Amino acid sequence: MAELGFQVNVHKHTVSNATLKKFAKFAVANISDVMNRTNGTVDLRPFHKGGKILGRALTVKTAPGDNLMVHKAINMAAPGDVIVVDAGGAQRNAIIGEIMSSLAEKKKIAGFVIDGPIRDVDALSKGKFPVFARGISHRGPYKEGPGEINVTVSIDGMIVHPGDIIVGDQDGLLAIRPEIADELAKLVAAVEKKEKEILAQIAKGTLDRSWVDKILQAKGVLK
Known part of the structure; x- marks a missing residue:
């Protein structure tokens, strides 16, 4: 150093x-x-x-x-x-x-x-x-x-x-x-858009949570 x-x-x-x-x-x-x-x-x-x-x-x-x-x-x-x-x-x-x-x-x-x-x-x-x-x-x-x-x-x-x-x-x-800022901003904007969609689905009671069991099935935890 x-x-x-x-x-x-x-x-x-x-x-x-x-x-x-x-x-x-x-x-x-x-x-x-x-x-x-x-x-x-x-x-x-x-x-x-x-x-x-x-x-x-x-x-x-x-x-x-x-x-x-x-x-x-x-x-x-x-x-x-x-x-x-x-x-x-x-x-x-x-x-x-x-x-x-x-x-x-x-x-x-x-x-x-x-x-x-x-x-x-x-x-x-x-x-x-x-x-x-x-x-x-x-x-x-x-x-x-x-x-x-x-x-x-x-x-x-x-x-x-x-x-x-x-x-x-x-x-x-x-x-x-x-050098990565502009591209990063585009990606973050997409994440924030997706997050707003999820929150809207939660409010409506329509959020699909099946992905949790799919991951556990893939790991052999659930059949």
């Missing part, structure tokens, strides 16, 4: 606003199903009041408990960016709190995803600015570095590249590569 150093890289986004907006209406669970249920985070949770996170990833890799490069990322971020912080999953020192969250919201940043803890949860939980994190710590961060901006990071095992689409809701988070 390469030693963490100091890097500030500039990344030119390739995802159009039109492509990004396609994912605003999709449930993360349905996107995950289309992505074979293998991608995404399971241990990070939302600390804001409802709503979805959606935007292009501005990635930060930082030493555990240090947020110097997160401050730099806020300065660099464009409206609609999601600041994605790989803090190694360490739980001792918070990476952001109310002040940094308020500043990011003022700059129209789309939210934070932090593989590490946060603080000022009482304040953050009352707002709608999206913040996903691994946990909580009252201990403040250091501002010494090292850290790297716009490099590939790992968030709870999910690989995130600069410029990836980040989408999250109460069920969790996903990172989507730009």
Whole structure:
């Protein structure tokens, strides 16, 4: 594993606003199903009041408990960016709190995803600015570095590249590569259409559940 150093890289986004907006209406669970249920985070949770996170990833890799490069990322971020912080999953020192969250919201940043803890949860939980994190710590961060901006990071095992689409809701988070986004959106739209049809059949009492016994028969459980 390469030693963490100091890097500030500039990344030119390739995802159009039109492509990004396609994912605003999709449930993360349905996107995950289309992505074979293998991608995404399971241990990070939302600390804001409802709503979805959606935007292009501005990635930060930082030493555990240090947020110097997160401050730099806020300065660099464009409206609609999601600041994605790989803090190694360490739980001792918070990476952001109310002040940094308020500043990011003022700059129209789309939210934070932090593989590490946060603080000022009482304040953050009352707002709608999206913040996903691994946990909580009252201990403040250091501002010494090292850290790297716009490099590939790992968030709870999910690989995130600069410029990836980040989408999250109460069920969790996903990172989507730009080159597959449009085709993925078509597949997810088909899944959501099918789901609506199933819910309509449930409401009418017409849903066919024979598939359950067919699977069990194929496995030799039923005759």
